[in-house]
Amino acid sequence: MVRRLVQLYAGLVLYGFSMALLVEADLGLDPWDVLHQGLAERTSLTIGVVTIIVGALVLLAWIPLRQRPGVGTISNVIVIGLAVDATIWVVPSPDVLAVRIAFVVGGVTLNAVATAAYIGARLGPGPRDGLMTGLVRRTGRSVRLVRTTIEVTVLATGWLLGGTVGVGTAVYALSIGPLVHLLLPRLEVREPVPVAPVPQAT
Numbered sequence: 201m202v203r204r205l206v207q208l209y210a211g212l213v214l215y216g217f218s219m220a221l222l223v224e225a226d227l228g229l230d231p232w233d234v235l236h237q238g239l240a241e242r243t244s245l246t247i248g249v250v251t252i253i254v255g256a257l258v259l260l261a262w263i264p265l266r267q268r269p270g271v272g273t274i275s276n277v278i279v280i281g282l283a284v285d286a287t288i289w290v291v292p293s294p295d296v297l298a299v300r301i302a303f304v305v306g307g308v309t310l311n312a313v314a315t316a317a318y319i320g321a322r323l324g325p326g327p328r329d330g331l332m333t334g335l336v337r338r339t340g341r342s343v344r345l346v347r348t349t350i351e352v353t354v355l356a357t358g359w360l361l362g363g364t365v366g367v368g369t370a371v372y373a374l375s376i377g378p379l380v381h382l383l384l385p386r387l388e389v390r391e392p393v394p395v396a397p398v399p400q401a402t
Contacts, residue, residue: 204321204389208272209279211317216248216283218314221307223247223284224293225300228366230311230376231355232328238361248285252277258327265334270324277327304368311372312379313387319380320387 222229229237233247236254240247255277259269294300319325325333328350335346359365 204323207317207387207389208275208321208323211314211319211321212275212279213283214310215314215318216280216285217287218307218310219251219280220284220287220291221303221310222368222372223288224291225303225307225368226293226364227300227304228364228368228370228372230369230372231351231358234358234363234365234369235354235361236358236363238358238363241362246285247288248281248283250281251284252281255281255327258331261331262327262334265331265338267330267334269327269330272318272321272323273325273327273330276318276324304371307368308372308375309379312376312383315376315380316383316387320384320389322389 219229219233222233223237228234232254233251236247236250239245239254240250243250245253259273259277262269294303319329324330332343332347332350335341335350336343339346355365355369
């Protein structure tokens with residue numbers, strides 16, 4: 201359990217750090233962060249605070265879906281938002297295009313590591329992941345259809361609100377699935393297999 205908790209919180213902090221790199225690169229964000237940024241642009245709130253609020257609202261949507269949150273779910277709502285704001289406060293936004301591109305590559309790669317880490321800890325899915333799986337179970341639709349519908353909706357809404365859509369968005373969309381698929385087996389915490397007692401000779 202200690203290893204799982206350390207991996208969970210390290211993954212969530214790293215997720216917020218990677219998210220901040222993409223924000224600072226200003227070359228496009230993943231769909232949910234386009235929404236977060238768009239809402240932040242329309243309010244006086246930071247993107248981290250908006251991330252926390254949206255996560256909490258999505259978590260409320262679990263109630264009719266009869267999803268049960270874990271410690272990882274609640275932590276996801278809070279820790280990522282705090283980490284992204286802290287990183288943006290410390291890391292300056294680069295002006296050089298090569299550095300911005302490096303931020304995108306690093307952000308997407310670290311985001312995949314972070315995602316595999318917190319999912320692999322097996323202490324509860326993030327609120328947005330749980331929304332997807334809950335809708336799949338309740339509607340009987342495919343994961344691909346439900347996830348695509350959700351992400352297109354939040355991306356379009358975020359873009360209309362002023363969120364950044366660009367090459368970073370495309371890189372994230374094309375890379376994150378294969379990277380997490382590669383990394384998750386290496387970071388997933390597996391339950392120990394019980395060993396059957398050896399019968400004693402009489």
